[in-house]
Amino acid sequence: MSLELKILGSNSAAFAHNRHHTSQFLRIQNTYFLIDCGEGTQLLLKKNKIKLSRINHILISHLHGDHYYGLIGLISTMHLFGRKATLCIYGPPMLADIITLQLKASNTRLSYDIDFKQWTPDEQELIFENNHMTVTTFPMNHRIPCSGFLFREKPKKRRINKEVVDSMLTPIQVMALKNGEDALDMDGNVLYENKLATLPPRPSRAYAFCSDTQYLPDLAEVVKDVDLLYHEATFTEDMAERAELTYHSTARQAAELANNANVGKLLLGHFSTRFRELAPVLNEALEVFPRSVLANEGESFTID
Numbered sequence: 001m002s003l004e005l006k007i008l009g010s011n012s013a014a015f016a017h018n019r020h021h022t023s024q025f026l027r028i029q030n031t032y033f034l035i036d037c038g039e040g041t042q043l044l045l046k047k048n049k050i051k052l053s054r055i056n057h058i059l060i061s062h063l064h065g066d067h068y069y070g071l072i073g074l075i076s077t078m079h080l081f082g083r084k085a086t087l088c089i090y091g092p093p094m095l096a097d098i099i100t101l102q103l104k105a106s107n108t109r110l111s112y113d114i115d116f117k118q119w120t121p122d123e124q125e126l127i128f129e130n131n132h133m134t135v136t137t138f139p140m141n142h143r144i145p146c147s148g149f150l151f152r153e154k155p156k157k158r159r160i161n162k163e164v165v166d167s168m169l170t171p172i173q174v175m176a177l178k179n180g181e182d183a184l185d186m187d188g189n190v191l192y193e194n195k196l197a198t199l200p201p202r203p204s205r206a207y208a209f210c211s212d213t214q215y216l217p218d219l220a221e222v223v224k225d226v227d228l229l230y231h232e233a234t235f236t237e238d239m240a241e242r243a244e245l246t247y248h249s250t251a252r253q254a255a256e257l258a259n260n261a262n263v264g265k266l267l268l269g270h271f272s273t274r275f276r277e278l279a280p281v282l283n284e285a286l287e288v289f290p291r292s293v294l295a296n297e298g299e300s301f302t303i304d
Helices: 041-047 071-080 095-105 171-178 237-245 251-261 279-286
Strands: 003-009 023-028 031-037 057-059 087-091 114-118 125-129 133-139 147-153 190-192 206-210 228-232 265-269 292-294 300-303
Touching: 003 041, 003 228, 003 265, 023 041, 023 147, 023 206, 031 041, 031 071, 041 071, 071 087, 071 095, 087 095, 087 125, 095 114, 171 190, 228 251, 237 251, 251 265, 251 279, 251 292, 265 279, 279 292
Parallel strands: 031 057, 057 087, 087 114, 206 228, 228 265, 265 292
Antiparallel strands: 003 023, 003 300, 023 031, 125 133, 133 147, 147 206
């Protein structure tokens, strides 16, 4: 199991119809991310039995309240629970100032450090990297600076074919095979040809989070071939004019992007409070992209 996404909140603007503000919990191998932190996120984390101590990285897409008003509460709870590990928060300009002012006003000295990392508006930018994955921002078209996030596993090594290879290989020979080279014996002769002794690497997985935005056809190149694409679908086509006015997208537009980008699955979210029932949103997307689903709260999406 390489990638698991848990939907915490899925609504836009306000709490309605038992749907909460935007937030998601993402695990890629043993690295954990919270994506956006709308009001009530910490309650949703508790409801879904997700330990706060697992979260070391929080990514905020923009400074509209339904995407970050839960952040100071979550930070405070982590403090009350005695957190010691540094918390990395990635966000737009002014987020660090907002949080710092809130802590100053309450005379709160946290039990842990916060490492604020500001992403650059209107640019694609690498903001996180470790041995097995990267996180890159990409700009949305919203009323204020807003970013999407692309999570991508790095290419994996080739796999040893145990039906062909002797188990007594040295670590150097194993590493050579995994790196695509032949394994040599002590005299420098080819012991195993790589193409015969290995299997192709397991696929590298990718997830793209497209936050609030007008429809951007050019995003298809940015999110091309990702396994999972989350895209806001605030409105349906009968409200396309409203979507454009408010810098949002329709379900059909999200599906067109998914289709053009050849993604594995489309997750629809950020639903307008106008929709008590979400069938119209889903049905509109399905007409264009059959692998569309609703990002319902509490559901998990796994790529293994």
